[in-house]
Every structure is written in structure tokens, then in C-alpha cells.
Amino acid sequence: MTQIPFVLTIYYSFFSWNLLKPGSFRFAGLQNYGTLVTDESIRTAVLNTVVLTVCVITLSVVIGIGVAMLLNSDVIGKGLMRTLMIAPFLIMPTAGALIWKDTLLNPLFGLLPYLLTPFGLERVDWVNRFPMATVVVVEVWRWTPFMMLIILAGLQSQNPEVLEAARVDGASGFQTFRRITLPLVRPFVELGALLGTLFVVQTYDSIYMLTYGGPGEDTTNIPFLLYLVAFQGFSIGQASAIGVVAVIITIIVATFALRTLFSIFQVEARR
Amino acid sequence: MRATLTLNRSKVLWSVVGWLVVFVFFFPVLWMWLEGLKSEPQAASSPPTIFFAPTLAEFQEVLSGDFPPFFINSAIASIGSTLLVIVLGLPAAYALAIRPVPNSRDVLFFFISTRFLPFAASLVPLYLLARDLQLLDNIFALVLIYTTINLPLGVWLLRSFLLEIPNDLFEAARVDGAGFFDEVIRVVVPLISPGIAATCLICLIFSWNEFFYAVNFTSSVAATAPIFLVSFISGRGLFYAKLAAAATLASLPVLMAGWIAQKQLIRGLTMGAVK
Numbered sequence: 001m002t003q004i005p006f007v008l009t010i011y012y013s014f015f016s017w018n019l020l021k022p023g024s025f026r027f028a029g030l031q032n033y034g035t036l037v038t039d040e041s042i043r044t045a046v047l048n049t050v051v052l053t054v055c056v057i058t059l060s061v062v063i064g065i066g067v068a069m070l071l072n073s074d075v076i077g078k079g080l081m082r083t084l085m086i087a088p089f090l091i092m093p094t095a096g097a098l099i100w101k102d103t104l105l106n107p108l109f110g111l112l113p114y115l116l117t118p119f120g121l122e123r124v125d126w127v128n129r130f131p132m133a134t135v136v137v138v139e140v141w142r143w144t145p146f147m148m149l150i151i152l153a154g155l156q157s158q159n160p161e162v163l164e165a166a167r168v169d170g171a172s173g174f175q176t177f178r179r180i181t182l183p184l185v186r187p188f189v190e191l192g193a194l195l196g197t198l199f200v201v202q203t204y205d206s207i208y209m210l211t212y213g214g215p216g217e218d219t220t221n222i223p224f225l226l227y228l229v230a231f232q233g234f235s236i237g238q239a240s241a242i243g244v245v246a247v248i249i250t251i252i253v254a255t256f257a258l259r260t261l262f263s264i265f266q267v268e269a270r271r
Numbered sequence: 272m273r274a275t276l277t278l279n280r281s282k283v284l285w286s287v288v289g290w291l292v293v294f295v296f297f298f299p300v301l302w303m304w305l306e307g308l309k310s311e312p313q314a315a316s317s318p319p320t321i322f323f324a325p326t327l328a329e330f331q332e333v334l335s336g337d338f339p340p341f342f343i344n345s346a347i348a349s350i351g352s353t354l355l356v357i358v359l360g361l362p363a364a365y366a367l368a369i370r371p372v373p374n375s376r377d378v379l380f381f382f383i384s385t386r387f388l389p390f391a392a393s394l395v396p397l398y399l400l401a402r403d404l405q406l407l408d409n410i411f412a413l414v415l416i417y418t419t420i421n422l423p424l425g426v427w428l429l430r431s432f433l434l435e436i437p438n439d440l441f442e443a444a445r446v447d448g449a450g451f452f453d454e455v456i457r458v459v460v461p462l463i464s465p466g467i468a469a470t471c472l473i474c475l476i477f478s479w480n481e482f483f484y485a486v487n488f489t490s491s492v493a494a495t496a497p498i499f500l501v502s503f504i505s506g507r508g509l510f511y512a513k514l515a516a517a518a519t520l521a522s523l524p525v526l527m528a529g530w531i532a533q534k535q536l537i538r539g540l541t542m543g544a545v546k
Contacts, residue, residue, distance in 0.1 A: 006388060008396035067292055076286040083530055084297040090529040091300060092480045094497040095518035099303045102503070103314070103511055111302065111319045141296065149537045153545045191541060202389050205482040205497070209504060223483065226391045230398070231487060239395050246391040 006247065013240035032241035042242065044217045045225040049249075051132065052221055053200045056139040061193050063140070064147025065185075071148070072155040082152075089145040097209035100138050101127055131211045131219045138206050143199075147192045154188030155181065187263060197253050201246075222246045303522075306515030314512035329516040338517060341499040345521075347410050348485075348495055349478035352417035356425040356474050357467060359418070364429035365459065369441065379427070383542070386423040390483050401488060410493040413485060417478035424477075424542055425470045431543025432466025433459070465535065472532045473539030479525050496521040 013032055036042050071082055088096065104112050107125040116124070127134050158181065166176045204223045207213060213220035213228065220228070222242065230239035306314050308325035367379060397416065398407075406412040436459070444458050460467075482497045489498060500521060503514045529536055538546055 006392045006396075009392050012395060067289075070285060070289040070292065073285055074282055075289045076282070077290070081289055081293045083533065084293050086529060086533065086536070087300045087526060088296055090476065090522070090526045091303075092497055092500075092518070092522045092525065094480075094482050094500045095303070095522045096299065098500055098503055098514060099299055099306075099518055102514060103302060103306050104299060106511075109315050109317055109319065109511065114318050141299065144296065146540065150541060150545055153537050188545065191544065195541065202391070202483075204390075205480075208482070208486070209501070212504075223389070223391045226394065227483075227487065230395055236395055236399070243389070243392045243395060246389045250389050250392075 006243075009240045009243045009247075011240075012236055013244050014237070017236040018234050032237045035238060036241055036245065041217055041220070041225060042245070045220050045222050045242075046245075046249075048132070048217075048219060049201060049221040052135060052139070052203060052219075053197055055136045056143055056200050056203075057193050057196050059136070059140045060143040060147045060196065061189060063144045064151055064192065065189065067144065067148045068151040068155055071152055085148060086145045088141050089143070089149075091142075093142065093205035094209050096142060097138055097206040100134075100141075101210050105134065127210055128215060131215060135203070135206055135210055135219050138210065139200060139203060142206075143196055146196060147189075150188050150192040150195075151185055154185035158184055194253060194256055198250065201250060201253070222249075303515050303518055306512055307519045309512045309515075311510070311512045314515065329512045330520070333513060333516045333520060338496075338499055338520065341494055341496045342520070344410050344413075344489075344493055345479055345496040346524075348413040348417055349475050351414040352421060352478050353471050353474040355414070355418040356421045357470060360422055360425035360429055360470065361467075363426045364433055365455070367426070368430045368433035369436075369459075379430075382423040382426050386420070390420075394483070394487065397484075398487065407488060408490045408493045410489075412488055413481075413493065413495065416484050416488070417474075417481060420481070421474040421477055424473060424539075427542040428470045428473065428539055429463065429466050431538075432463040432469075436462050468532060469535035469539045472528055472535050475528055476525050476539075 014027065067085065071078055071085070075081070102110075104110050105126045107113050107123045112126070113123050116122070162180060163176060166180055171179070202223055203221060204227070207219055207221060207224050208227075211219040213224045222245065226239050226242045226246070229235050229242060233239075307329055308327070309320060309323055310326055310328060313320040313323050363382075401407050401409075401412045440458060440462075441454065444454050449457065480497065481495075485495045485498055486501065489495065500514075500517060503510060503517070
């Protein structure tokens, strides 16, 4: 039931159709795709999607590894730390984005501009001056717990006897990490990064709430552009062509994601 | 003696670092709660109010205002779709795990590929379909859409739990003369109740927080909780405390469910691959 609409999307993408103009439905061939190639805004949207996804995934994986290692070590209050840490992922994304925008980053009443005044950064309008950075920060805040959970599960599947043996054999902490821990958690990191990518590519909630794609087109990614074209411009054909592009990008990522997923299943099965 | 001392010192040091990081990540949530407990002037003050006498006034105002219908719509959409996922997904998972049909690996792939299909790819046709069926701004449309979004995930997840049931158990049940339905009700369902819980949790999270379809398919009658929050976007007025109270209430069910079922969360998010 989710595949049939996609077939229709491909079909519509070959037509020119404005919802507001009755009778405007006509075959347009590859015209919509031609527009995609020449159109400035689709290129911006693809670029924004790539920038957003790469930044968010890289940062959240790196921070996620750090936090997971902290939570896997002998720290005080591990359980509570983990519980509090996953909260950003569970909070409704629209709610989270609003809280960031209106109560933390608001130039007049927000907490962050106030805290930063001693550093000479008084009343900076973060959302408008650094829109993409703001979206990245909010999304990293949301996705780091996700990465942390997956990587932590990987770390906890480590056999403590192996680590003990390495220690007895005189391996340093760094050596143990590089030779034993890293190879073991690598599939988990990959899985987290790929699943995360599939979600982050679709980021829509926080962009809608934080910047509405703006200022200008600075934070318009592919899903948001599609929304604008379909529901603000009512160009069904053009929107469908953008949808097809989104699918092609996703298929490339998903192929890798599925391979990783299956390799983990097979490792599990071999045990 | 000296070794234990340094060991403890490093333990304390890493604990402090850890708690600092956790504090940074948890702070926006804490701040949301605090803002919700303030009065409007306190929430919109400069410098921000740190110490204040908490009040539930804004929570009361949100709950007695126009928020409840949105909340109820969210509940209908997420609970309805979750039930449908279990009812439809369990037989499919059973067929794939216990009595593999031919080409079950391909079927699995096909299932999950639908979950990875971007929402963008199906938005336009589904919108036109809903429009023609007069299902726009109808909560039933969201129930159906969320079911199709979560079904592949549910099938994979339930399958991963079914695979863990030892085959001998089925043999034993059959030897004892259990029919197919006995087998399912008496053996399968009790054994995979954690799996059903995990599936429910993950479906609930995704459908409760879903925004893309909700905002494009509903306007007033069927609008869900995230849509209520949209009305605060243009909030140039002094509504920060109310906003925070609404955000807290809207996030509460998923936050609670996620916290209670932490163990199931990780397995659900990775479709059963990571335990």
C-alpha cells in the first residue's frame, strides 16, 4: 500500500497538473525533470539535505560513541543517566523545536542569549542568523540519544573476559579500544548511522517549526521543497518529480542499510 | 592503596563528565517543564526567571482550552493504527518466521523497503486519493496511513521475537494435540508478549509524533497534538508558558512509554536486529 502510491508518483511526474486550475492535467513528458535539472531551488534543496544529513549524522554518531562509552564505564548513576539521556529522542519533534526556538534561543527572552551576554554575544538571533546551524543543533540533540542507544547495545555485547585477557596481556586502554572494542561496535555504528540517515533525510518537523525553510531557501531540504511545491504551488507533476528524486537518493542509502541489518542478523544467528 | 585512590578519582572524574553531558542533553526538557510551571510574565521576562513559585495555571488553561480534541485525535490515530499493526502484522510475521513461505527473504525485503520509502514519495498520490474519497481532515485517513507506515516495522520486529521460540515447543504442542489456533493462542502469544509490547511502543512513538502527514492531511476536525503546537509558531505574544505546558502535555505519553519500556526501545528502533 505504500508502493502503489509511489508508482502513481512516478506516473504523475510525467504530467503537468496544477490542482487549482481544473483541466490543466496534460502529458508533459520529461518536462518536470527538465525543470529539476535547470531549477535553482531543487539544487539548493539537494545541497541543504546533504549538508544537514552529513552534519547531523557525523556529530550525533561521534557524540553518541562518547556518551555510550561513558555509560558503559563504571560511572555513578548509570541507569538514571541513560534514562535522562534518551528523553530528547522521545520528546515530540515539533514540541522540541518550539522549545528550542521560543524559550532557549529567542533573542529577547531566551535563556541562551542571556547566558552568552558575558561573552559579548548579546541578543544574537540564532535562528535567523544561523538557520542551518540551528536546525543541525536541534537535530543532533534529537538523534544523539538514538546513536547512543545502538552503540551502547554494541558495547554491552562485548565479552568482559576478552577485555580482561587483553588487560592481562598488557594491552593499553587505547590498544584495547582500537583492536577489540572498535571492530566489535563497528557494525552497530554503521547501523545507527544508516538508519539515522534514512530518518534525517526526511527531516520536516523541525524545519517547519524553526525556520519554515528560510530565510529565503537557506534551510529548505527536499521534503520541505516538495511540501512547498505541492501545497503552496499546487504543482502536482513537479512535486511528484521531486518525490522520485527523493526515492532515488533513499534507495542508495537503504541498500547499504539493509546489508548492514542482515549482516547483524547473521552474526546473531551464528551465535 | 594508591591504585584504588587513582581508580576512584578517575571514576569520579568520568562521572562528573558524564553527568555534565547528560545535563546538557536533558536541559531543554527540564527547561520545558520549568517554563510550563511559570506564569506568563515570568516566562517572558528578561533576564529569564530561574527561581519562582511553580503554578499549574498554564497546564489547567491548556487542558480546559481547545487542546483536548487534538490530544484525543492523536490517541485515536496512534492507538487505532497500533492495534491494526498487531492484528495484521502478527499473522504475517508468523508466516515468515515459523512456517516460512517460499521466497520469504524477498518478502521481508519488500516489506522493509516500504518503510524506507520517503514519505515524500507517497504524499501526493495519497493526498489526491484522500481528497477523492473525502477523507481529508478525517482521523480515519491518519489511522490508515500510520498503519501502513508502521506495519513493515511491526512485521520485522514480531518476526525477530518469533524466531527466538525454540522449535521443540511447537513440536511438543502439536504432539499434545494442539490445533493451529491453540498453538497460536497458548504458545505463540504468551511467549512473544514482550515482542508485542516492543512493537506497540515503537508504533506509538512514530504515530504519536508524526507530523508530515498530519499537517498536510488535516486542518481542524482531525488535527492531532503536533498540529496544536503549530498555532504557537507565530506566537509573537507572551504565550511561552502556555506553549511549554502544551509541549509538555503533548510529549508526555511517548516520554512515559519510552521511559517505562527502555529495554524494548532499542530493539524496536533497529527492527529487532539489536537486543
